[in-house]
Amino acid sequence: MSFSNPAAFLWALLAVPIVIFYFLKIRMRRMPVSTVMFWEQVFDEKQPRSIWRKLRHLASLLLQLLFLTLLVAAVADPFFDSDIREQRRVVVVLDISASMQAPSENGSTRLTSAKSQIHQMIRALKLRDEMALIVAGGQPRVVCGLSNHKRTLQVRLDEIKPTDGPTRVVEAVEIGRRLLAGQKNEEVVVVSDGCFEGAAELAAENEIVWSQVGTPSANVGITRFQVRRSLLDPITYQVLMEVGNFSDEALECSLDMNLDGELLDVIPLKLGPGEIWTEVREETSVRGGVISAQVKWEDDLASDNTARAILPERQRIPVTLVTEGNWFLQRVLEANDIVDLTLTTEVPQTLPPSGVLVLHRSIPAQLPAGNVFVVQPIAATDFWDVAGAVAEPLVDKQDKSSDLMRHVQLDNILMPEALKLIPKVDHKTLVESISGDPLYLQISHDNGNVLVLSVNLDQGDLPLRTAFPIMLTNALSWFGEAKGELIEAMAAGHTRDLQVPSELQKVAAQRSDQLLLTAPDKSQQRIRVVDGRCMIGPLDQTGVWQLSEINSDQTPDADSPVVSAPVLQICCNLSDPTESDLRIRETINPRQELLTSGFGGRPVWFFLLIAALLLTIIEWLLFQRRWVA
Amino acid sequence: MPLFDNYFLTRLEYLSIVSRKVFRGQLMAQRRTKQMGGGIEFADHRQYTPGDDFRYLDWNLYARHDELLLKRFQEEEDLHVYLLLDCSRSMSTGEPAKFDLARQVTAALAYIALADLDRISVYAFANGVLHHFPLTRGKARILSLMQFLESLSADGDATNMTQLAEEFVLRAPRRGLALVLSDLYDPAGYRNGLDVLRHHKYEPHVVQFHHAAEADPKMLGDVELQDVETGDSRKITVTENHLRNYRDVFQTFLSSVTDYCSAYGIGCTVTDTGVTFDKLVLGMMRASGTK
Numbered sequence: 078m079s080f081s082n083p084a085a086f087l088w089a090l091l092a093v094p095i096v097i098f099y100f101l102k103i104r105m106r107r108m109p110v111s112t113v114m115f116w117e118q119v120f121d122e123k124q125p126r127s128i129w130r131k132l133r134h135l136a137s138l139l140l141q142l143l144f145l146t147l148l149v150a151a152v153a154d155p156f157f158d159s160d161i162r163e164q165r166r167v168v169v170v171l172d173i174s175a176s177m178q179a180p181s182e183n184g185s186t187r188l189t190s191a192k193s194q195i196h197q198m199i200r201a202l203k204l205r206d207e208m209a210l211i212v213a214g215g216q217p218r219v220v221c222g223l224s225n226h227k228r229t230l231q232v233r234l235d236e237i238k239p240t241d242g243p244t245r246v247v248e249a250v251e252i253g254r255r256l257l258a259g260q261k262n263e264e265v266v267v268v269s270d271g272c273f274e275g276a277a278e279l280a281a282e283n284e285i286v287w288s289q290v291g292t293p294s295a296n297v298g299i300t301r302f303q304v305r306r307s308l309l310d311p312i313t314y315q316v317l318m319e320v321g322n323f324s325d326e327a328l329e330c331s332l333d334m335n336l337d338g339e340l341l342d343v344i345p346l347k348l349g350p351g352e353i354w355t356e357v358r359e360e361t362s363v364r365g366g367v368i369s370a371q372v373k374w375e376d377d378l379a380s381d382n383t384a385r386a387i388l389p390e391r392q393r394i395p396v397t398l399v400t401e402g403n404w405f406l407q408r409v410l411e412a413n414d415i416v417d418l419t420l421t422t423e424v425p426q427t428l429p430p431s432g433v434l435v436l437h438r439s440i441p442a443q444l445p446a447g448n449v450f451v452v453q454p455i456a457a458t459d460f461w462d463v464a465g466a467v468a469e470p471l472v473d474k475q476d477k478s479s480d481l482m483r484h485v486q487l488d489n490i491l492m493p494e495a496l497k498l499i500p501k502v503d504h505k506t507l508v509e510s511i512s513g514d515p516l517y518l519q520i521s522h523d524n525g526n527v528l529v530l531s532v533n534l535d536q537g538d539l540p541l542r543t544a545f546p547i548m549l550t551n552a553l554s555w556f557g558e559a560k561g562e563l564i565e566a567m568a569a570g571h572t573r574d575l576q577v578p579s580e581l582q583k584v585a586a587q588r589s590d591q592l593l594l595t596a597p598d599k600s601q602q603r604i605r606v607v608d609g610r611c612m613i614g615p616l617d618q619t620g621v622w623q624l625s626e627i628n629s630d631q632t633p634d635a636d637s638p639v640v641s642a643p644v645l646q647i648c649c650n651l652s653d654p655t656e657s658d659l660r661i662r663e664t665i666n667p668r669q670e671l672l673t674s675g676f677g678g679r680p681v682w683f684f685l686l687i688a689a690l691l692l693t694i695i696e697w698l699l700f701q702r703r704w705v706a
Numbered sequence: 707m708p709l710f711d712n713y714f715l716t717r718l719e720y721l722s723i724v725s726r727k728v729f730r731g732q733l734m735a736q737r738r739t740k741q742m743g744g745g746i747e748f749a750d751h752r753q754y755t756p757g758d759d760f761r762y763l764d765w766n767l768y769a770r771h772d773e774l775l776l777k778r779f780q781e782e783e784d785l786h787v788y789l790l791l792d793c794s795r796s797m798s799t800g801e802p803a804k805f806d807l808a809r810q811v812t813a814a815l816a817y818i819a820l821a822d823l824d825r826i827s828v829y830a831f832a833n834g835v836l837h838h839f840p841l842t843r844g845k846a847r848i849l850s851l852m853q854f855l856e857s858l859s860a861d862g863d864a865t866n867m868t869q870l871a872e873e874f875v876l877r878a879p880r881r882g883l884a885l886v887l888s889d890l891y892d893p894a895g896y897r898n899g900l901d902v903l904r905h906h907k908y909e910p911h912v913v914q915f916h917h918a919a920e921a922d923p924k925m926l927g928d929v930e931l932q933d934v935e936t937g938d939s940r941k942i943t944v945t946e947n948h949l950r951n952y953r954d955v956f957q958t959f960l961s962s963v964t965d966y967c968s969a970y971g972i973g974c975t976v977t978d979t980g981v982t983f984d985k986l987v988l989g990m991m992r993a994s995g996t997k
Contacts, residue, residue, distance in 0.1 A: 105930040105941055111796035111920055112891040113933045113940050115959065119951045120942055 078681075081154035088149045092142055099138045137700050144692045151685035156204065164205040165262040166223055168253035169195055172269035173214045173237060174244030175569065175619075175656045179270070179294055179377040187291040188239045191268040194288055198266070199230045204680045209256055210234060213249035213269070215242035215570020215615040223256065240617035241380040242570025243653045244273045250285065271661050291661060295324030297348065297374045298381030298657030299332075301355070302650055304368050304388050305563040312361045312414045314388055318370060319355045322348035323658040330374035336388065337366035346372075353654075363414060365390025367621055367648065380619045381657045385648040386566040387621075391415045394553055395429045400437035405540030406452065409549055410435065416553065433556050437534075446524035448556035450549075453533050454496060460520050460527060462499040470495045470510035470532075481507055481519065481528070481551045485544045492516075492539055496531040517548075528552050564645075568652040572614030577606050578624075578645050595623045595643070603627075616649040623647075709809060710852045717984040718848075721814055722821045725991055751775040785824040786841065786882025788908070789816060790870065791858070794832040795934040796891045798860035800917025800979045805860040808887045808915055810983035813852055815885060818987075820845045827878070828854065831870040832862020835877065864935040865892040867899025875906045884908040889915050890963060891935070897966060904970060911973035913990070914963050918978055921956055923949060 080086075110116070171191055181190040195210070202208060207223040208230055221233035250265055257263035265284060269276065270291035280287040301319035322328060332344040346354055369385045376382065396410055397419045410418045428434050428447035436449060440456040457463050472487045487508055497514050508517035520527040530548075532539055539545050567573055577592070592604040594613065597620025604611045604624065616622060623643035651657065754763060754774035764777045789812045797805035816826045820843060828839035828851065839854045865888060874884070884903050890896040890912070903910045925944055932939045942948075960976050967974030975990050 102928070105928045106925075107930045107932055107939075108925055109799065109932050109934050110923075111799045111889060111916075111934060112893075113931050113936075113938055114891065114893055115952060115955045116931055116940060116942065118955045119948055120940075 078155050078157055081156060083153060085152035085154070086149060088152060089145070091145055091149075095141050095145060096138070099134070099141070103134050133700070137696065140692055140696045140699075144689050144696070147685045147689040147692065151682035151689065153682075155681045155685075157681075163203070163262070164207070165203070165264065166207045166209075166257055166260045167198070167202075167264045167266060168209045168211060168223075168256055169198065170211045170213050170246060170249045170253055170265065170267045170269075171195065171234075171237065172244045172246055172267070172273070173212045173240050174273065175239075175241045175378065175380045175651050175653070176244075176270055176272035176659055177290075178239050178241075178380065179291060179296070179659050181290055182292045186239070187270045188237075190290045191288070192234055192237070194268055194290065195234055196231060199227050199234070202227060209253070210237075211249045211253055211256075212237055213244045213246040214240045214617060215245065217245050217249035217252050219252065219256070240569070241619040241649070241651055242615060242617050243568075243656050244269070246273055247275055247279060250279065254284075270659075272658060273655055289661075291659075293661045294377040294659045295326070295328075296376045296378050296381070296657055296659045297322055297324070297328065297330055297372050298376075298378060298651065298654075299370055299372060299384040300353070300381070300654045300657060301652055302370055302384035302386055303566055304386035306389055306391070307359070312363050312391060313359055314362065316358045316360065316368065316370075316386075317355075318344075318358070318384075319353060320346060320348070320372060321353045321654055321657060322351060323654070323660060325350050325660070327352075328374065330372055333371045333373060335369050335371070336362065336364075341368070362388065363391045363393075367646065377659055378657065380569075381651040381653075383619070384566070384650040384652070385619075385621055386650075387564040387646050387648055389564055392431070392557060393417050394557060395419065395432040396435060396553070397421060397425055397428065397432065398435045398437065399424050399439045400435075401439065403437050403452075403534055405534060405545070406435070406437055409540070409546050412546070413550065413553070431557060433553060444527060448525050449527045450552055450556075451527060451529045453531065453535075454498070454529060460500065460502050460504075460522070461529065462501060464497045464499050466533075467495045467497045467510060467512060467514050467531075469493060470512065470514065470516055472508055472516065473511040473513075474506070474509040476505070476507045479505075479507055479519070481517075481548070481555050483551055484547050485551065487516075487539075487544055490537070490539050490542055490544065492532050492537040494533040494536050496533070498529065498531050526556060528555075564647070566648040566650050566652075567614065567616055569617060569619055569649050570615045570653075572612060572616075573647075575611050575613050575645075575647075577609050577611055591627050593625050593627050595625060597621060597649075613647065616647075619649050619651055621646050621648055709806060709856055710813060714810065714813075714983075717982075718814055718817050721984055721987055722818050724988065725818045725822075748777060748779055750778050752778055785819070786878075786880045787815070787819040787824050787826045788874070788878055788882055788884045789826060789828045790874065790884060790886045790888070791828060791830050791855075792832070792865060792886075792888030793830045793836055793858055793860050793862040794865040794888075794891075795860055795862065796865065796889055797915070799934060800919065802979050803860070804889055804915040804917060804979055805858075807977075807979050807981075807983060807986075808913070809855045809858065811913060811986055812885075812887055813848070813855055814983055814987045816851050817845070817848050820848055825882075826851070829870070829874055829877075830858050830862075831865075831874075833864055833866035834869045835873045836862055838877070865890070865896075866894065867892045867896045868894065868902065869899075871899040871902035871906075875902060875908070878908075881907045882909070883911060885911045885913065887913045887915070893936070896963070900966070900970075900972065904972070909973075912963065912967055912975070913986075914960070914974070914976045916956075916960075916976075916978050918980060921978065922953060 173188060177188040177191065178186050181187045183190065199208060202225065205225060207225045209219065209223045210221040210230065210233055211217060211219050220237060221230055224230060246267060246269055250267060253265045257265065264286055266286040266288055267279065268288040268290060271280065271289060279285055298321055299319065300321045301317060303317040305315055307313035307315060318332065320332060327349045329347050332346055334341040334344070341360065348354055365388045367385050368388050369383055371383045393415050395417045398407060398410060399421055400406065401422060407420065410416050422439070424436065424439060424441045424445070425434065426445060428445060433448045433450060434445060435452065437452045438455050440451065440454045440458060442458060444458055444460065454463065470492055475487060476482055495516055500515065500518060502520060502522065505519040506515040507519055510516055516531050518529050520529065534540050592606060592611065593601050594604050595601050597618045624645040624647065625643045751764060752775065754776045758776050762777045764775050767773060767775050791808055791812050797803065797808060812828060816828065819826045823843060825841045825843045827841040829835050830837040837858060839851060900910050900912065928943050930939050930941045964974050964976060973994060975993065977986055
């Protein structure tokens, strides 16, 4: 037998004061009394046994010394050498993916069953055995390093919550193997329902102890759901839907679509066994919100029955068109549902906020501040000079990387004439002719943005081509900083590098952790912003997440920060067919090594403490009880 | 703190006035003695024995019953009050000490008697009479008595009531009221001594003193008890059970004192040291007045 803490034997020196106090104690207190005749009457009635009377103080001393010996030995933590030789180190990988929320055979969820199995393993650990816990969610994480403290393991295990995301069991097993590198008697135990790619191969490995939970069950789930605004039509949006039947039988169900709770459509579905139904639908709406789709079919996994996505709201743009008359330009702007058009022949001095001024031919010497779209400028300004005209300009270069040129193809468009512009400030040429003259250029200055189209609209077929309204739509979106074209719904368990919305840029610049991400269950986490971007995720709950600004008066460590209204909403969907597929392909019999316990499963010090407690009870019964009996 | 301070003297005068107004002739003052002698007030009869004075034969009774009976008359004279103060070491215990209260009560009773023209004498005793304040009368003697009481100390040996009584009856020439102020912790028992007084025609009155720690001790565990009178010690281990038994034994002792006194018509006052002397004396006078 050895001791983990031999220095604890120094506590044995406490025997010295115990002995001293013993001798002090047996020197009885002398108490003068008026007479002892009454006490003699009391004690003459019940004479104590003389032998016990002589030995009881010595017995008390021996009991106290024995009590001290047991305590010191317990603190020294004795252990048997066999405990070291047979010491095992176990890493338990727990699958916490969405599929683990499906019911198990005993009515509880698969995760609950898995936790019960792990609790059983913890209880069965021998004294020197060590265990580590790794959760395999979207991001494998060690929740408890190797420890032989059962209570810690149990608390950490109980703190594990299910996620709506996928699982990365293979990566978690690799982490476990690294934890056990160089150890003897090591084991990696995987507790999972096997609903992930490569489960069968992993279970077949000899080094892996597989613990299966759950029973096969049928499920219908939405595996893809995205919404985006049409790039051609300002009010049209497209919805991508994919629904899978993860059962072995054909079924009929419906898919309800809502926009902020308002029913948009009900789509009846007939799905064959294992069929995946995919469809892209187009709808129109100026307003934005949360579009949700819900599968109406009773199954065992709720997290994939509803999917959500953000439909960006279209902001109406006040556009002032200054022209002597151009029917095409006017009609294109009037046909745009998000444009509030004002026609005039006089150049206004100021523009409304977020408004756009379209100048056709009428060019003031100094452009007003704000967003200005100039078509066919016939006069020079601060930004350019006009040096005549360019005949038959052919498009040579087109900046396809620019959002302004998205879906715009000008190669085959007949343009008889354009003005020859000589920019006087920094600019970006979006379309350039063979002669090198800019046909469409972008100027950003301190007071606003300017787009200049030098093509003569009265000649040629540019106004008749689809490129023209697209160019104008792109320009209006660019002036409006292209808000809300597509806010992609994230898949659970994934991360995204997100551009912080302009409303939060200033806040983030002041303090990098001033943004707060609120989960669907109202839990919150602070988000760090670096260079105007922030990393969101991995998101472990399906639903709508909200990015908000924290009240600037609060300290960064405030527990319940007050936040502003959400500035950005992010939808998170399961979107993982492997998680939605609750059919367990193979049943793997778990090995039972961990289910056997050692001697009492308790350390020696535990039994020493029990013995010390018994001694305390004996001492009380023999001595202390007499004072109060 | 002096035993007899101004406050004590003030209370003493108050007690004297109260005793004259309310308890006149009932405890001591202006009480007739039971001394039979040549007074004019008939007391009772007794059998004639040769040598008796023929003048006191009741000839009427002899004529009726043919029996010689001698008439007895109560002698009218001032009352002799004997204050027997226990000076054994056991009286020094308690807080305040039993001895201090006993001396204050002695002084108070003596003052009341002197104020009513009675004669008082004080006997300090332990295992016999240790000190003696001779018979005296008149209020002016109270100061001498106080000096005498202040000079006493509770350092006598074990209480011996029998020895006290036997010495006292030899030294006290006249019968009278014998007030015994003691804790009565006599290893041989207090009854024999009181019997001797009673048999010698004294009128005993017992004032038993004890303190709270004697009636309800608190010590627990291993203790060595030392008898302050005898010096005997006893090592014991005291439990709550023992304390309960002790309280029962002590209450039995106090009950035995009152029962004994009641059986023989002896005045009895049992008190702890928590009361003041004036309240105690008033209580004694009230108790005597209700009999």
